[in-house]
Amino acid sequence: MNRAAWIALGLFALVPLLGVGDYYLHLAITIMLWSFVYTSWSLMGRFGLVSFGHGAFLGIGAYITTMLWNHYGVTPWIGIPLALLLAVAVAVLIGYPCFRFRITGHYFALVTLALTEVVRMVIVALRDFTGGSLGVTPDIALAGGKSFSLVAIQFAHKEVFFYIALAFWLFGLYVWRRIDRSMMRYAMEAISQEEDASESVGINVTRTKLIITMISAALTALGGALYGQYQLYINPDTVSGVALSLQIVFAVIAGGMFVQLGPTVGAAFTLLLAEGLRVAVGHEVHGLDSTIYGLMLVLFIIYMPNGILGKVLEARARNTGAAGAVKA
Amino acid sequence: MEIFDIFLLETVLNGLLFGGVLALLALGLNLVFGVIDVVWICYAELVMIGMYAVYFLYTVHHVPLLIAFVIGIATVSLSGVALHYFIIRPVLASEPINQLLVTGGMLFFLQAAATLAFGVQFRNLGLALPSVRLGEIMLPQSRIYAAGTALVAMLGLALFLKKTYLGTAIRAISQDRAIMPLMGVNPSRIYLITSAIGGGLAGLAACLLVLQYDVHPAIGLTFGPITFMICVLGGLGNMLGGFIAAFIFAQLISIGGFFFHIEWGYVMAFVFFIVMMFIRPQGLLGRKS
Numbered sequence: 001m002n003r004a005a006w007i008a009l010g011l012f013a014l015v016p017l018l019g020v021g022d023y024y025l026h027l028a029i030t031i032m033l034w035s036f037v038y039t040s041w042s043l044m045g046r047f048g049l050v051s052f053g054h055g056a057f058l059g060i061g062a063y064i065t066t067m068l069w070n071h072y073g074v075t076p077w078i079g080i081p082l083a084l085l086l087a088v089a090v091a092v093l094i095g096y097p098c099f100r101f102r103i104t105g106h107y108f109a110l111v112t113l114a115l116t117e118v119v120r121m122v123i124v125a126l127r128d129f130t131g132g133s134l135g136v137t138p139d140i141a142l143a144g145g146k147s148f149s150l151v152a153i154q155f156a157h158k159e160v161f162f163y164i165a166l167a168f169w170l171f172g173l174y175v176w177r178r179i180d181r182s183m184m185r186y187a188m189e190a191i192s193q194e195e196d197a198s199e200s201v202g203i204n205v206t207r208t209k210l211i212i213t214m215i216s217a218a219l220t221a222l223g224g225a226l227y228g229q230y231q232l233y234i235n236p237d238t239v240s241g242v243a244l245s246l247q248i249v250f251a252v253i254a255g256g257m258f259v260q261l262g263p264t265v266g267a268a269f270t271l272l273l274a275e276g277l278r279v280a281v282g283h284e285v286h287g288l289d290s291t292i293y294g295l296m297l298v299l300f301i302i303y304m305p306n307g308i309l310g311k312v313l314e315a316r317a318r319n320t321g322a323a324g325a326v327k328a
Numbered sequence: 329m330e331i332f333d334i335f336l337l338e339t340v341l342n343g344l345l346f347g348g349v350l351a352l353l354a355l356g357l358n359l360v361f362g363v364i365d366v367v368w369i370c371y372a373e374l375v376m377i378g379m380y381a382v383y384f385l386y387t388v389h390h391v392p393l394l395i396a397f398v399i400g401i402a403t404v405s406l407s408g409v410a411l412h413y414f415i416i417r418p419v420l421a422s423e424p425i426n427q428l429l430v431t432g433g434m435l436f437f438l439q440a441a442a443t444l445a446f447g448v449q450f451r452n453l454g455l456a457l458p459s460v461r462l463g464e465i466m467l468p469q470s471r472i473y474a475a476g477t478a479l480v481a482m483l484g485l486a487l488f489l490k491k492t493y494l495g496t497a498i499r500a501i502s503q504d505r506a507i508m509p510l511m512g513v514n515p516s517r518i519y520l521i522t523s524a525i526g527g528g529l530a531g532l533a534a535c536l537l538v539l540q541y542d543v544h545p546a547i548g549l550t551f552g553p554i555t556f557m558i559c560v561l562g563g564l565g566n567m568l569g570g571f572i573a574a575f576i577f578a579q580l581i582s583i584g585g586f587f588f589h590i591e592w593g594y595v596m597a598f599v600f601f602i603v604m605m606f607i608r609p610q611g612l613l614g615r616k617s
Contacts, residue, residue, distance in 0.1 A: 050425050097606040106367055106428045110560050111605050114598045117553050121598070125591035242553055243546075246432055253429060287443030287545070294437025301430040302418045 013166060016159040025158040027275065031268050032165035033227055038252045038263030039172040040219035043179060044212055045249070046258050048104075048192035053094075053112025054248050056119040057087045057217045059240025061224030063123055063130060066138045066234060069152065071129070076153045080225045087221030088214045090115075095213040099206040102195065113242060120241035135235030138228060153229050161230050168226060169264070172219060176260050179215075184208060250297050256307025265309040336586065338465045343582025345467065347575035348475025352536065353551060354558040354570040355481060356529030360408075362565025363502045363522040365424075366416055369431040372552035373438035374411070374527060378404040378534025379543040380442065383451050393455075401531035408527020409520055416523075417516075435548065442545040450542035457539060474536040481532060482571060485525075498522055502565065554594075557601045576600075 016025060041054050064083035068074035074082075094115055098108055123130050130136060141152035148155045155161055179185055187208045190198040199205050228234045238244065247270075255266025270293060277289040304311045357371045368374070381403045385396035415434060419426045457469040489495035497513045498521070509515055541547065558577055562569030577597045584593030 048423075048425065050428075094602070101606055103605060105424050107560065107605070109425070109428060110367075110556050111602055113553055114557055114601050118595055118598045118602070121591045121595045125589055125595060242549055246435070249429070250433065250436065285444065286448060287440040290436060290440030291444050294433055294435075294440050297433035297436060298415060298430055301426055301433055302415070305422070305426060 013163075016162045022158050025162055027271065029158065029161050029165045029230060031264075031271050032162075032169040033223060033230060034251070034267040034271070035264040036165070036168045036172040036226070037220055037223035038248060038255070038267050039169075039176055040216050040223060041248045042252050042257055042263045043176060043216045043219070045252055047188040047212065049209065049213065050105075050109050050249065051112040051213075051216075052109045052242070052245050052249060053114075053116040054216075054220050055116035055240040055242070055245035056090065056112070057220040058224035058227070058244065058248075059116075059119045059123060059236065060087045060090065061221030062228040062234045062239040063136075063224075065225040066136060066228050067130065070136065070139050075151045076225065076229060077151075080222065083225055084218045084221050087217045091213050091217035092210065095210050096206070099209045099213075104195070113245065116241055116245045120236045123236040123240060130236075133236055135233055135238075137233050140232065154232065164226070165230070168222070173260060173264075175215065175219065179212070180260070184212065188212060252307075253305075254293075254297060254300055254307055256310035256313075258306060259309050259313060262307050262309045266307065269308060334464045336583075338467075339582050339586040340579065341465060341467060342471070343579040344575065345471035345475045346582060347578030348478040349471065349533075349536065349540075350554065350558055350578050351571045351574035352474060352478035352481060352529070352533045353555045354562070354574055355478070355485065355567065356408075356526040356533070357555055358559045358562070358565060358567055358570045359485065359529065360522060360526035361559060362567075363498055364412070364416070364420075364519050365502075365505075366420075366427045367431065367556065367559075367564075368411070368526070369428060369552070369556075370411070370434040370438055370548070371431075371530060372548035372550075372555060373435050373442075374404050374407055374530040375534045375537065375551065376438065376442060376543065376545070376548050377407055378531040379538040379541075379547070380446060382535055382538045383453060383543055386453055387451075397535040400535055401528050404531030404534060405524045405528035408523040408530065411527070412519060412523035417519075435552070439545050439548060446545065448545060450544045452542045453538060455539065468540065470536070470539040473539070477532065477536055481529065482567065485529075486567065494521065554597070557598065561601055561604055 015028065037054075037058060041051065044051055061080070061083045064086055065076050065079040068079035068082065069076055094111065097103075098111055103111060124133050127133075138152070138154070141149035141154050142156055147157060148160065187198065187203045190201070190203060191205050191208060195205050224239055227239065251266035251270045252263045253266070254269055255264065256262025273293060274289040277292070281288055300307065306314060353372075353375065357368060360371075361367055378400045382393075382396045382400040385391040385399055386393055391399070411431070411434065415430055416427060419430050457473075459466040459468050460472060489499055497508075497518055500511070501508050501513060501515055501518050505515060508518075537551075554577065558573045559565075559570050561577070562571070562573035577600075580597040580600055581590070581593035584590075584596040586593075
């Protein structure tokens with residue numbers, strides 16, 4: 001990162017101290033949490049492993065954490081790692097056969113689509129335990145005017161969560177960068193071009209894909225758990241299922257699948273579009289933001305498959321004459 | 329114990345009829361995939377368009393039901409053509425995943441546009457077709473029609489593909505899309521015709537669904553995923569496989585719902601799908617490529 005980026009980040013970290021109000025803090029937190037999830041998805045997506053099933057991992061992260069806390073009093077400090085373990089186990093259970101039997105492209109997308117529906121249906125079906133489609137609220141540990149509970153990871157003030165979300169967002173970007181700079185990136189790029197040829201030059205295709213899937217699943221589950229801790233309300237439709245899984249895919253495409261900050265731009269763009277239109281046209285008109293968003297998505301995929309940020313960087317690279325700055 | 333068995337039999341029969349509904353849904357998607365090699369992720373949203381069309385024609389404009397059906401089918405057929413011409417054609421040459429994504433974007437768009445235009449209310453025709461009684465067993469008439477229509481539509485499609493020149497050209501394109509232009513078949517024209525037929529079949533499914541289910545903007549999410557899975561399970565593009573897969577799915581859902589709860593039926597069906605993908609990734613009747 002260059003100096004300007006560090007300064008911008010430093011200024012951004014000061015935002016909560018300026019007393020901007022809960023609404024703007026909420027927007028910032030939501031954008032950062034979803035950016036973290038979207039970045040986790042893009043770890044796979046940028047290599048052509050397009051999963052339509054990340055709702056499954058998000059749902060596992062959110063529900064396991066909350067269920068352990070509500071029913072067994074297990075603190076999220078233990079619950080979250082357990083949820084992550086389960087998400088990774090599910091990722092292996094699905095990923096290993098997929099990669100072993102060379103299920104790729106839209107077949108992979110459809111298998112993962114089935115997975116996310118399985119998770120959503122199981123949450124709904126276990127309604128006596130999970131609250132079903134009505135959703136569930138983690139037991140509140142902030143009784144008697146307590147402003148925070150470390151055991152429950154619940155905070156009454158949004159400022160605290162701002163820094164938590166900021167930390168995880170940066171962590172997601174750090175993981176992205178680490179993978180980008182590793183041999184795994186070259187292996188994955190080779191695999192996404194031609195699996196047999198990659199195998200022939202000594203890349204263990206199944207293992208490489210599996211590792212990246214496990215990392216992506218774990219981070220997505222972590223995002224789900226954080227979402228639950230922040231919103232203090234989860235619901236099978238908002239943390240799992242087809243709609244959410246597609247939301248993840250499309251926000252990343254809108255922002256730019258192949259660049260580090262693409263998913264972040266996607267998250268900011270989609271949330272600000274929804275909020276902006278809501279403020280502009282009011283609550284009564286349902287679906288306007290999604291209509292515009294859907295239309296833009298279609299146009300994006302046809303005319304600028306690299307997304308908003310991808311396009312911007314591309315144009316800048318062309319202007320400054322920098323060669324090969326952006327992957328096509 | 330005797331009553332239990334009657335109910336189980338009713339469940340199985342109902343599952344059989346539900347299988348007909350699913351088979352009809354899968355037919356159009358399967359055709360389009362087999363020929364154009366594109367999965368219309370927004371297929372169930374096309375069905376939704378048809379359901380809204382029939383609903384408004386019948387309840388608001390008081391068009392006779394059968395004429396409403398015909399207009400509904402034509403509407404969806406045209407939507408299919410428009411979808412292909414404006415949305416899919418520009419990305420046909422790019423990576424396959426882009427074709428999946430672009431129709432996924434259409435899913436969002438159509439769902440949201442329906443919310444914007446019609447609101448989130450559940451609407452139904454207000455027509456209650458009676459149930460047919462077989463001894464102690466009650467079977468909804470609308471499902472019998474749906475299953476019967478599915479059978480007829482499938483046979484009709486098979487005959488069309490086998491017996492007509494156009495059908496032969498469609499099958500030829502699906503086997504080798506590079507060589508057919510040299511044989512004097514214009515692929516873009518065949519693609520448009522296929523999209524029209526695929527859309528028409530979606531419209532037909534819409535007519536039969538609107539008799540049984542309320543239409544609302546999110547109805548596509550109820551039927552979409554299961555329709556793709558049926559097509560994949562049968563071997564994408566394989567009509568007969570899709571037909572069989574539809575009945576397997578319907579039985580799993582029906583019987584699972586009978587013994588446990590309807591969601592467990594779906595869980596069983598989806599888990600079955602995932603496991604089958606590993607055992608027979610080419611589908612039940614698909615050939616290994």
